Amino acid sequence: MAEFLKIISLLNTKLLKLVLKSLLIVIIFYSNFCFTQNDCIEAIIACGNSDINLDVNGFGNQELNGTNVCGFGGGSLGESNSVWLKVTTVTNGTLGFTLTPQSTNITEDYDFFVFGPNATCGNIGQAIRCSSTNPSAANQGNNLTGMNSSSSDTSEGPGSAGDSFVRWLDVQAGETYFIVIDRPIGNSPFSLEWTGSAQFSDPPTDQSTKIGTPLNLESCDVSAPFTDEFTSFNLTDNTTSIIGSQTDVSVTYHESASDANIGIKELNSPYTNIKNPQIIYARITNNTTGCFELTNFDLSVNIGPDFTPPSNFILCDNLDDSDDKNGQIIFDLSTKNNEILNGQNPSDFNISYYANQTNAENKTAPLPNSYYNNIAFNEEIYVRIEDVLNPDCKSITTLNLVTNPTPEAFNHTLLQCDEDGLIDGITTFNLNEAHDDLTGGIADRTTKFYTNPARTSEINGDSYSNTSNPQIIYVEVINNNTNCISYAELTLNVSVTDSNDAILPAACDDDGVEDGFYLFNLNDADGIVTNGLPAGLNIAYYETYDDALLEQNNLGTSFTNTIPYSQTIYARVENTNNCYGISEVVLTVDELPDIITEDLMYYCLNEFPNTIPIDAAIINDSSSNYTYNWSNGENTYQIQINKTGNYIVTVTNANGCSKERTITIEASNIATFEEINIIDASQNNSITVLVSGEGIYEYTLVDNTNMIVNPYQESNVFENVSPGIYSVFVKDIKNDCGTVNDQVSVIGFPKYFTPNNDGIHDTWQVSGVSEMFQPNTKIQIFNRLGKLIKELNPLGDGWNGLFNGEKLPSDDYWFSVKLQDGRIFKNHFTLKY
Template structure:
């Protein structure tokens, strides 16, 4: 069961007691009727009882509700019971609601509004809603309607923007509660209708109030740069200052019922709409120049009197200059002719263009008028930097300074509590640590140090990075190979160790990774020096018979220092000679070391000197086989070391060709020359050798050929004391011939003997003797 709410007094004569009359005639039927089938249950089967509070505040239980039912707001409990089984019961709540009417404090509000122009024509703008609080304390939860006629047929559509009829006007009012209950009079159906009686009079605020009270105020724009919009927040003390000066301008404004409101435009100043909150800071709504209008009213119980309406102040928002972003390249410590210390963290920055950057719009290129500006500089710690110390060169360590641009005021006669309007930006100076390069320890290498003469050296680079970085841990090191065209080949952050290379110059570049322009470069030459080049024979023969010999170093490619050693049973024994060539007096293994006096590189070569000598040839070394009886003579030479010596010999007979054999076969009798030559060039030894023999015939015919007969191999030098006898076939001694003579001429006592065979006997000086025969041929 749903009962429509009533407004107090709808069906009763009292509209303030909270009671009204309700029609309850259909409630029982509604309770017993199924809304889906529209079938009604019989009261024979069911009974109903109601529990309610009557108008005397007594709780009643009844089979029926009174009709009409005089009730205030309450919940009635309806209980339906099955008559056959009274344990079958259901209860329902029925809500009766009596909504109160608006409570009226005063039915007539007298309004004396200020005229809005100097002509005082009696017509001005009103905000009728401003008076609602005088009608009702609950006005904020109620709806007000305004009409120009008593019958409420001519409604004022915009009560906040209402111009009155000239001089005097009467407005009729309807108030509607939030539950839709209306009042048009203070009492039910009374003659005390709700009305606003309007009159218009002149403002009592002087038109020269601003000049008289110096109510001009300025502050700087809250925003900066291109975001400036002429809007700023004024301290509430500014508003309070205006109000205090208003109160002090007229004695009547100091009355306790006086209400002063400030507004941002004249219309709101007339109507009281949108008053400025005097307890909060104020943000201007009109950019750069905000008018402040005052409304002074006297609010009495039934009267609303406007005492003043006038523009009472102007608020100015001073534009700020723009500090455009400025930047300066980060620098490497010491990277300037003016920076004499590359490790102190300070750098003389060229700041000659900073002001242009600071004042010039980068998008348009337009520069602010520098003559109206004041530029200041502040260190990171807040201390001010004198302008003379900042430009054109600013010596600083890494820091972010503040650049402040202030502008001369547009309104110099108006005090700005903020001082000069300014904008700030920051400028970061970065002085990056410049790398240092240590002294690399890369000794020059000699070609031969890797054991191979190939122009390659082996370099120990194990400490090279450490040497170059010299303790720096925040730097990066790279190596580069530079070709003849200046092209770089990146070799990485370290070189191989060991580093096998020919002579090459490597660029070591150390940079600060925070600023790759901070670099230091060191060219490192890996110098592979040539070892001394010269010629030395591997072998040489020393002839002991010559007394001394010389080992010659030939075709040296430069001037070197030389030292010599001789192997003495596995120990290199220094020779006290330091010339290119070595004079020796014995054989052995000699080593010469040539040293380049500039590079210290050495080359050592070894020569094996074997000893040899001239053959020590004497007759003890020679065996002559003659008078052998078979007609074959030979000469043998003993070649042992104890015989001829230590040389390597070859042999010649009678200046003939040399042969390796020390034996000469089929040697004819006579005096012969034996030559023994050392193959190593130590000389030729010669000796005359006698081979004893004789001719088998001779022809003494004076032709100079075989004219005499003599034993061959005998002379003054050989077998000189030998005896030679010649006999005829009968054994007669014909003659004894001298060993040093030409021999027998075939005569006897001066007479030529006939051709025949003759006999001889020889007793040699060496003790041998032999006989034989020969023929004389005529």
């Protein structure tokens, strides 16, 4: 505090007053919240070299001012979260310690100061050992501090100076030292381990460990509410066991080891635990030396025996009380015990049942094991499970008593036809057909059938042959949701009445798929089957006789036969659900004529008025077996036509079943030339033929020697055509209506000629010129000097290389051609020998 006042004195008077006023407020604040162990006078006495675990905070009175050489560790307002320890040695030796913060954060800074020997509070003197090194500033690997044998310095710090450890002390027996642990940065709890050879005064010990008396206290939860795991304990019950034979020793109880070490927050007894289980720390103090030792024990609240919550106790109502509809029945509650204990030894527990929770908790008015429920259909009762050895330790749970009502059941009579061929009153019944009558049509019901009243001889309800006429069948009606059962009786009667067989009119197989199957309206047979019978009968149709007899797989009124072309089904006639008779009903499907239903043909318009034949296209049968009706009014198998369009014929067989055939007549024709486009006198001569007509056409090119240049092709364009005279042929391939042709000329100029009389290229002439094409063409030939050598006749043989009867030498010669159509071409060619 003196160091702090020196600093304040350097400030001006006005500022000093303000600071002192603030300081007074701060000191008053911290004085109200500090722990006594922050000061020397209340130093913790260390005894027996036992380790110390502490968690102290707050600011004590500043008692380090001017008393150390390590720098002021606590700041201007006093020590920071400091704790004072007092050590008295009883042997010579060395004294050291290692302080380990609980937090490993390197910023947690612990300083210490050691005073003595035999210093007194208020005259503490100069520290003989101290360390105020900041571990973070000193780049240490941890934040431990203390005194040990390996260090040589006696003081270090502040800030980055040192490594937080100084040389331990050489001490004599009977010496007393004060150690101040100061925490200028951080307030983590810490532990302190003593090192060196010097011994301290021995503290008292926990004598219970010697005499084998357990300290742990266990109690049932006997305080309401009984399930919160909190109850009161008499902690002082352990005091005598802990002290044992020791004298001048006292025991206090604390919630934490730190509180016990410091000696604060003593617990009163009796004490209510704050968690379950909970550790209690006992401080055993020598009243003369102040030395103390800690021990601990557990408080645990027994929350009651383990148990399994019972499932609902469900029974069906019965006639034990002469009323199976009132929702009350006798429950044997003890049958739930094994489920509740779930494998635990029943002799270790008492189980009892109660009408409400208060009775269960107070163990009053238990219910009898044979309990007739008081609340109909659903009642909640309470179960108490208690430990035989400690009845106050109990668990309480609920149990639902559920009484399910029995289902409704009704007696009924079935009447069946005697349709097995022997009129003896014995036939086969489908008992399940009476299901809705026996159950009242309620869903989620099952019926079982028996031949004896005790209902032990079960029979198959799908198919049962009676043994007498009439016969009583005994029925169980079962609720599928609850398995509760009621009883009814089913009487079987056999009738010898009968109904009429029927043959429905045949149906033509004209539903779009000729497969022998057809959708019949079975109601069409009703009048035939019941002809002459009493009114008001009901009819149902079945695919087999057995189905009709047992009334299963009803076909309804619309049925597609499952056997092609002809099938017999069965009609069951009933009078109010009792069989009157079973009749055969024959279903017939007739085939349609087998014909080709669609066809496409062509008529050549260029052959009109000639006709072509078309017919009804009967397949694999004689045409005389059918009649015909054509759309043009004719009625023969084959007709002649010479017009395009659709011709429809209806073909009818002997059964009156008809099918239509449609023949589409499309036009075809020879081609008509519209235009022929020629590109000639070029590197790629081409001919494009443009025609019109109703046909589909192919094209070929033939030269003037009748040699085919291009075979017939779909394209109307010929490319890379050599110069010359050609005939273009166009034929109809749609209906082979004929071929037309026309001539064309392709102009061209040979690049060379060889007048050597070998018959090949002996003359030079313009190709593609004829009396028909370009006959008035003018052709002139020049030598290199431009001299006119020859003027050719376009229709002649051409130039043979002579000039005035003399052969001209091999050379390039020039030509000028003016075609009759006005086109002019000039170029050169080569004469070679």
